[in-house]
Amino acid sequence: MSVTYFCPHCDSNQPSFEYREGKSLKVRCMTCGFPVDEDVTDKRPGDSGKPKILCIDDDMLLLGLVRLTLEGAAFDAITAADGPSGIETARKVRPSLILLDVMMPGMDGFEVCRRMRADPILKDIPIIIVTAMVDPKLNVKGFQAGATLAIQKPYDPRKLIATIHTALALKAKRPTG
Helix, strand or coil, X not given: CCCEEEECCCCEEEEEEEEEECCEXXXXXXXXXXXXXXXXXXXXXXXXXXXXXXXXXXXXXXXXXXXXXXXXXXXXEEEECCHHHHHHHHHHHCCCEEEEECCCCCCCHHHHHHHHHHCCCCCCCCEEEEECCCCCCHHHHHHHHCCCEEEECCCCHHHHXXXXXXXXXXXXXXXXX
């Protein structure tokens, strides 16, 4: 099991790796490579008032592009590189919405979605599953796992933002209680 640290660059808890630099042991974020400090372990991002979108994907390049797209559309982007760290980050950050890749090593997106729906803290957060799979039954599988909506890669950034707005609007229309 990997140790997670709060990465100020990714703005979320991420798996990390340790390495030696001279005689000292250093820690870097496994997602972006940013140096992390044990003093900032387990800290939560500040609240900017913008909706927080958590993107869980093992593709680092895509995470960077999605971050830019989301920040350009007035969202706070938070990233996680795998299912377990995504669940942990979601529990700590409590995002407004989760973008979840289906095909990830270890725990796939469908399993992550099922676990989030079973978690009392996460069960009401909208989840958009994102995948490159060409599977006509993708939406059915996603909805059975608990996803709110699904979108297929590659996607136009405008379509992604529109899908996010739709999922947030659906959440707002849901009765509370």
